[in-house]
Amino acid sequence: MKFTEEHEWLRQEGDEVVVGITIHAAEQLGDVVFIELPEEGTVVSKDDEVVVIESVKAASDILAPLDGEITEVNSVLVDNPSLVNEDPQGEAWFFKMKLSDSSQLDELMDEAAYQTFIA
């Protein structure tokens, strides 16, 4: 798994990556009450706002971690936003994307580097 400084995780699955937010991010957000997901097929650039996530405290944006195309979204989250608190690095993935350049993945942090980053 790879990690961004925006507290997203990316897991490679065939020629796609699955994207979600980290346990640390979910803890910081608090109870998640609303999620707005992008349209499947949307072409995004790194740092585009792709997901709106609202907790009891505030609204936040999830940014596209890399360039690519959104291929699938986890619409279960729309009806059950609290899944993000229950299983952020598993069931509560946000979307899958096909990367424009999968070598960009190499620039992201690995688990050990991310743990150091949030320490």
Place this chain on the structure above:
Amino acid sequence: MDALLETPLAELHRQLGAKMVPFAGYAMPVQYPAGVMQEHNHTRTHAGLFDVSHMGQVLITGPSWEAVALWFESLIPMDVLDLADGRQRYGMFTNDTGGIEDDLMFARRGEALFVVVNAACKTADVARMRAAAGPDIDVTYIEDRALLALQGPQAETVLSRMDAAVTQMRFMDCDQLKLGGFAVWASRSGYTGEDGFELSVAAADAVALAQLLLAETEVAPIGLGARDSLRLEAGLCLYGHDMDAKTSPIEAALTWSIQKVRRAGGARAAGFPGAHVILGHLQDGVERRRVGLRPEGRAPMREGVELFAAENGGVAVGVITSGGFGPTIGGPVAMGYVPTGLSKPGQPLWGEVRGKRLPLHVAALPFVPANFKR
């Protein structure tokens, strides 16, 4: 930046794992490890303990109750004189243009008046009272007392184990209790819409009293996050958000708090700051008023969201002043100001969130029925 002040309970909050944030100049617990949602629900079903020691406690004395009460009536549009000993009322300081300078609770303690004001306003409130006080009125800001609130349907059960006198208290009654050996000034009131008590205790006893209450199985510590969602569902105003120096009590839908005796035709009509404006609003009506708002989708609409009368076009007709997710309602809730002509429950409106107009409608307040012991 000045260092944050701390309440006598600050260290206890940290021991309990609270996330501390700056609020009105104090380091305050916004949530404990349970989180806002669980803390909210716990208060609605059991009993929640809040530290509200940042609020200002003021004792006012004079030659007689009558002298103190009539003096205080020169600052607020409420009936103070007729308040029975051991009773409390809600009120607000007004200004010359009819706006609200702060809201407050005031209680009669024998011949004295006990006032609780908002943390952010307390310095100005004390200055305002002292400036208005003649030589016979003494305004004492109480620095050596903490204030705890125990809120929720099981609050009475918990306190009655320590002092059976609590069961005799009704909503807005005040009494002196002995809780675990600590002398407490109690009032049966709060800021959650639930039955509950506010407990003024010597600062030196505050940690021990809090620990005593937290040791009861029904009680959990509750932070400012849940305090905000609880009061929002209860339709209670937050000063500086749902009302301010440019909002009259009539616009803020707090007309009920102005007793008849202070209104036109009453025995002590007017005689408070901004009376001509406020009584004018009472007589002629207002152009805008505070209402409850229910977004129809799942997206919370927060403070600052502009309101429109149509899905497309037109200018903003109002604004949300408090909003978020209501855990008891299970969806978004908000309060805001709309033109009086659009203020009836059921009125459809649109709120602009992230550039999109989303539907909502005016809803009766409170969202969650009050659970007071009247």
